[in-house]
Amino acid sequence: MIPKLIIHNSISLDGSTTGFEANLDVHYKLLSGYQPDAIIVGSNTARTGTQFFCEIIPPEEELDFKKPEIQPDDPRAYWLIADSRGILEGLMHVFRRSEYSKDVIVLVSEKTPEGYINYLKERNYDFIRTGADRVNIRHALEVANERYGFELVVSDSGGVLNSILLEHGLVEEISLIITPEIAGRNGTNLFRTLEKSGTRLELLKNQIVEKQYVHLVYQVLKE
Incomplete structure (x- = not known):
């Protein structure tokens, strides 16, 4: 079974994910309101996001090689990070240390470098390996449901991963926080790599929210 999947993004009035200052307090308050089992993020978004956790990447310590002890009543979500190319090698401890996640589960493919797989194993990260070249997201979500019991996953990522999720018919709802700014020509469209058109929403x-942000939630209508 595939978990229910919600795309959650803060965007400008003209539909961009960049070129404006998002209100992260509002963004994550509304996201946490969904109480997801896991948050799925693409590797590029994750790498960019390291700047929000630390100005300089700290060196690894002994605890970074150990899986954290998770209490049964821990309300935080796991992070599912899709990284078939292994671009987050040397950065994963930044996410494991985050106060916002229980731990990190990495989604990789058959083409993922073995050096990166060994890096994950040495540090006791769970990973789901599926897909020949790129991660097979549908199968990865099925495994996440079977292995961890995830029933609700929220995508907090950029346009590439979100486009893939929509393209494969995995999205049930889209949650958008409209920021009162216009990004203009330097903006990055939310679904910039989506090839199919005509996705209908309700x-x-x-x-x-806070007198200036608009929170819109749409159901994705099945074809």
């Missing part, structure tokens, strides 16, 4: 919720 508005489920519209809410004004």
Whole structure:
């Protein structure tokens, strides 16, 4: 079974994920309200996000090689990071140390470098290996449901991963926080790599947050 999947993003008025200052407090408050079992993120988004956790990447310590002890009542979500190319080697401890995640589960493919797989094994990271070249997201989500019991996963990622999720019909809802800014020509479209057109949506919720942000939630209608 595939977990319910929600795309959650903060965007500018003209549909960009960059070129404006998102309100991270609002973004993560609304995201945490879903109480997801896991948050899925692409490797490029994760690498860019390291700047929010630390100005300089700290060296690894002994504890970074150990799987954290998770309490049964821990409300935090796991992070599912898709990284078939292994670009996060040397950075994974930044995410494991985050106060916002229980631990990290890495999604890799058959083409993922063995050196990166060994890096994950040496540090006791769980990983799901599926897909010949790139990660087979559908199968990875099925495994996450079977292995960890994940029932709700929220995508907090950029346009590439979100486009893949939509392209493969995996998304049930889209949650958008509209920021009152216009990014213009330097912006990056939310679904910039989505090839298919005509995805139909039904508005489920519209809410004004902190008097200036609009939170829209849509159901993705099945074809």
